Amino acid sequence: MKKQLQNFKQKGSFMQDTAFNLMNLAKAICSVLILLVLSVTGIYAQDCKVFITAENNIESVNSDGRTYFMELQNSGSQDLSLLLSVVNNNSYVNPDQSSGTSNVNLNAQLVTIDKQPIVGNILLKPNEVYKFLVLVTVPAGTLVDHWNCSEVKAISDQCPDLSFSLILNTYIPSPGE
16 A cells, blocks of 8 residues: 555656646747747848938929929838828928928829829839829918928838838929029
């Protein structure tokens, strides 16, 4: 009986050790999986390299408006889905170093090279360049001899902490200038 009790205690200890080892193994596997997911996510997020350029980002506007010729380039090694937007952002210093606090708002629209509205996301393969236009017009009653700063921005769900932008500086001259 004493021997059976001793065997039972040894088996119980063995089972506890095995259960303890299995729990540690499960924790180690979970830790490795979490690190793997984080590192893959980090590598993918770090691969977001986008450039927005304009032929010229400082222009004056006339009564017909101004067209900015733009390029969006994916310089990363992964496909990117990008959403473009353009908004008045007069918090920047103007090219003549004057403050943007007295800047005016203009109308701006994103269009394709064929002058069709850009709707939805743009999918760019690695090193692909997408050409588009920003059409800027002056609303009636806008003050002349003032600046406007329009921010063209590209964002991607794949890079939630990053946004890529370029400022277009438009001067509204007095009529006849």
